[in-house]
Amino acid sequence: MEINRVKEIVLAVAPNANVRVEGEGCSLSIVVVSEQFEGQSLLNRQRSLMAAFREPLASGELHALSVKAYTPEEAAAKQ
Secondary structure, eight states, X not given: OOHHHHHHHHHHHSTTOEEEEEXXXXXXXXXXXXXXXXXXXXXXXXXXXXXXXXXXXXXXXXXXXXXXXXXXXXXXXXX
């Protein structure tokens, strides 16, 4: 799956997010930083993002996807 397409899908769920995509082909890892995640549990953040990738995963266009979703404050604390 094209990295730009992955970013488009993420931005449809979390507009104005900072999106980093790693990997290539059918196995990708994404890190999403967005103020939209404020007050959401980690599980709900991941569920919302994974739901957006349901079709590419079901069709085999994407085989594996790792998702990390942070608020800006959480991302800053990780650095």
